[in-house]
Amino acid sequence: EVQLLESGGGLVQPGGSLKFSCAASGFAFSSYAMSWVRQAPGKGLEWVSTINSGGGSTFYADSVKGRFTISRDNSKNTLYLEMSNLRSEDTAAYFCAKVLYSKYTYGPFDSWGQGSLVTVSS
Amino acid sequence: DIQMTQSPSSLSASVGDRITITCRASHPIGSYLSWYQHIPGTAPRLLISDASTLQSGVPSRFSGSASGTEFTLTISGLQPEDFATYYCLQSYTSTITFGQGTRLEIK
Numbered sequence: 713e714v715q716l717l718e719s720g721g722g723l724v725q726p727g728g729s730l731k732f733s734c735a736a737s738g739f740a741f742s743s744y745a746m747s748w749v750r751q752a753p754g755k756g757l758e759w760v761s762t763i764n765s766g767g768g769s770t771f772y773a774d775s776v777k778g779r780f781t782i783s784r785d786n787s788k789n790t791l792y793l794e795m796s797n798l799r800s801e802d803t804a805a806y807f808c809a810k811v812l813y814s815k816y817t818y819g820p821f822d823s824w825g826q827g828s829l830v831t832v833s834s
Numbered sequence: 835d836i837q838m839t840q841s842p843s844s845l846s847a848s849v850g851d852r853i854t855i856t857c858r859a860s861h862p863i864g865s866y867l868s869w870y871q872h873i874p875g876t877a878p879r880l881l882i883s884d885a886s887t888l889q890s891g892v893p894s895r896f897s898g899s900a901s902g903t904e905f906t907l908t909i910s911g912l913q914p915e916d917f918a919t920y921y922c923l924q925s926y927t928s929t930i931t932f933g934q935g936t937r938l939e940i941k
Contacts, residue, residue: 747930749878756935757870757878757921762928771928812883819925820868822889824877 714738714823716808721828728798728832734791734808734825742766742786745817748793750804751827760806761793764817771818776802798832805829836861838924840933846941852910855936857922859903866926869898869907872935873918881920882907914940 720732734746748760761782762771770782781794791808806828809821837860847853857867869882880889882898885905895910909916917940922933 756919757872757923757932759923759930759932762930773929807877809878812880816925818928818930819866819923820880820883821870821878821923822880822883824879826877 714810716810716823716825718806718808718825718828721806721830723831723833724798725834726799726832729794729796730798730830731795732793732806732808732828732830734793736789736791736808736810739810739823740814741784741789743814745811746784746791747809747811747819747821748782748791749807749809749821749824750802751807752801752804755804758804762818763791765814769817795830798830800832803830803832835929836863836924836927836931838922838931838933840922840936842936843934844937844939846939847912848941849912849914851912852908853912853938854909855907855920855922857905857907857933859905859924859926862903863924863926865900866924867898867900867905868923868925869896870921870923871916871918872921878921912938 715737717735747762763782783792808825810823812822839858865885867885870878872878885900886898
């Protein structure tokens with residue numbers, strides 16, 4: 713059974729930093745691209761970032777480019793999202809998500825973590 | 835970037851009804867369109883991939899179709915557990931985009 717377990721959320725001040733982790737199990741992690749998706753309170757789902765299976769290609773939404781960094785450690789079956797210069801509009805539940813097909817990079821997403829909340833507030 | 839225009843934004847229906855939700859892409863995306871069900875506080879659930887491929891374990895009352903850049907999710911015979919928010923997603927380009935969401939409520 714595929715499991716994605718996020719950790720690292722919390723309260724952070726504007727301008728601060730935070731790092732999410734997503735521990736994966738139940739599938740060949742190193743063979744699949746992974747993404748982060750977020751949902752701000754009362755808003756819809758928003759794609760944040762994607763990393764290919766090997767970690768050599770990364771993609772970001774314009775809203776987080778230059779502030780967020782996606783990475784992965786295939787030896788630890790773990791996906792990361794490092795967030796810096798956080799803004800109030802980054803307040804959201806963040807989900808890690810696995811791509812359905814190993815041959816695809818961008819989607820669709822067949823497995824999701826339970827979500828981890830970050831609140832950016834002074 | 836490819837924009838996904840999803841409609842309606844909300845929908846009120848009764849158990850047993852047939853409903854359709856539409857997403858229109860601003861540029862051709864082939865069949866790189868998927869549909870998700872999201873209940874607050876839970877992980878989104880993939881219902882349909884490749885515009886019309888029903889995922890394993892998803893009831894057959896869910897179906898997807900495509901015509902050019904217009905994509906449709908149909909639920910035939912709504913069940914109480916279907917009342918949730920639904921999203922389309924295009925994964926044709928590296929800049930992935932979701933539709934705005936359709937909140938399906940019980941009438």
